[in-house]
Amino acid sequence: MTDVTRRLFMQAAGVSAVAVTHSARPARAAGAGLEGVVRVIASGNGAAATKKAWELIQEGADPLDAVVAGVAIVEDDPRDTSVGYGGLPNERGIVELDAAVMHGPTHKAGGVASLQNIRHPAQVALKVLQRSDHVLLVGAGALDFAKAHGFQEENLLTDHSRRIWLRWKETMSDRDDWLPDPAEAEPPVAEFFQKNSVRIAETGLLRFRRPTGTIHCSAINAKSSMSCTTTTSGMAFKIPGRVGDSPIIGAGLYVDNEVGSCGSTGRGEANLQNLSSFAGVELMRNGASPEDAGMEILRRIAKTTEPRLRDAQGRPDFNINFYLMAKDGRYAGVTMFGDADFAVTDEKGTRLEKCRPLFGKG
Numbered sequence: 001m002t003d004v005t006r007r008l009f010m011q012a013a014g015v016s017a018v019a020v021t022h023s024a025r026p027a028r029a030a031g032a033g034l035e036g037v038v039r040v041i042a043s044g045n046g047a048a049a050t051k052k053a054w055e056l057i058q059e060g061a062d063p064l065d066a067v068v069a070g071v072a073i074v075e076d077d078p079r080d081t082s083v084g085y086g087g088l089p090n091e092r093g094i095v096e097l098d099a100a101v102m103h104g105p106t107h108k109a110g111g112v113a114s115l116q117n118i119r120h121p122a123q124v125a126l127k128v129l130q131r132s133d134h135v136l137l138v139g140a141g142a143l144d145f146a147k148a149h150g151f152q153e154e155n156l157l158t159d160h161s162r163r164i165w166l167r168w169k170e171t172m173s174d175r176d177d178w179l180p181d182p183a184e185a186e187p188p189v190a191e192f193f194q195k196n197s198v199r200i201a202e203t204g205l206l207r208f209r210r211p212t213g214t215i216h217c218s219a220i221n222a223k224s225s226m227s228c229t230t231t232t233s234g235m236a237f238k239i240p241g242r243v244g245d246s247p248i249i250g251a252g253l254y255v256d257n258e259v260g261s262c263g264s265t266g267r268g269e270a271n272l273q274n275l276s277s278f279a280g281v282e283l284m285r286n287g288a289s290p291e292d293a294g295m296e297i298l299r300r301i302a303k304t305t306e307p308r309l310r311d312a313q314g315r316p317d318f319n320i321n322f323y324l325m326a327k328d329g330r331y332a333g334v335t336m337f338g339d340a341d342f343a344v345t346d347e348k349g350t351r352l353e354k355c356r357p358l359f360g361k362g
């Protein structure tokens with residue numbers, strides 16, 4: 001999200017500029033443990049979600065219902081091209097969504113993967129948890145299940161996302177029959193490619209890095225009940241049927257009501273290979289603070305990344321972020337690279353805080 005779109009998003013979400021502060025210090029000391037704390041954390045695109053979820057919890061909602069209602073704001077937002085309606089499509093131009101939910105008090109979970117035409121996959125995942133004997137439904141079966149529960153089908157591809165996809169398709173190879181418009185890409189499309197490109201040190205050339213956005217949201221209520229959800233359109237222009245980490249319990253999210261929660265955004269393949277969110281909760285179970293647990297997951301990913309996905313310094317050439325909250329309310333956001341935010345709502349209001357990076361720059 002650019003600063004401008006973030007600002008618009010905040011305005012749309014009713015989050016005041018005063019309330020949204022960028023903490024100057026890293027998240028390492030964030031969230032002193034508090035009995036009875038009500039707190040919601042999310043990825044940096046989730047300030048509206050944390051605010052909504054926190055308000056619902058204050059009104060008595062279960063934290064799981066609250067986070068699912070919170071992320072629906074982002075699933076509905078066409079400006080967020082990483083989630084729900086307006087999400088970037090697969091390589092054939094079809095939007096395929098992944099989501100999961102996990103409920104701390106019952107340890108139950110639900111998920112959907114490669115779901116087409118339904119804009120609120122987290123709500124379908126919640127139905128899987130509540131109204132099936134299963135944990136994960138995929139593709140046509142997930143769609144049939146959603147329709148059985150009254151979800152309406154619609155085309156999720158916005159014109160903006162279609163234009164980005166078409167530009168990608170027309171420019172990724174000169175060995176096929178798709179020819180790009182000789183004119184420069186229109187500014188919103190050009191901005192997308194610029195934002196998602198990294199400069200290769202050896203050649204000085206920009207290389208497009210496909211985005212893997214997503215929203216994760218975790219909540220704790222005054223009775224120390226925790227729940228979480230992760231919802232996404234997944235890796236842009238993926239092979240049809242590709243499933244990322246978001247709908248996989250233990251990879252893109254996990255909660256143990258006696259320990260804490262962990263969720264992720266970024267390259268899902270790395271989380272599938274490391275079962276990262278489960279690992280984060282287990283690290284906290286063994287005494288790590290949320291921030292130390294998150295940094296350890298990042299180190300494990302950095303260590304196990306295959307050579308094809310390393311930069312000239314040997315670091316992963318992709319980004320990945322974790323959002324962790326302990327049973328006592330302590331919390332942290334961590335990122336592989338650079339300058340990422342995460343969203344928090346608690347009794348101090350709604351704000352963006354800085355994720356602590358493992359490496360200094362993207």
Ligand code: GLY
Nearest residue numbers: 234235244266268
């Ligand atoms: N983390 C989102 C994805 O890789 O699909």
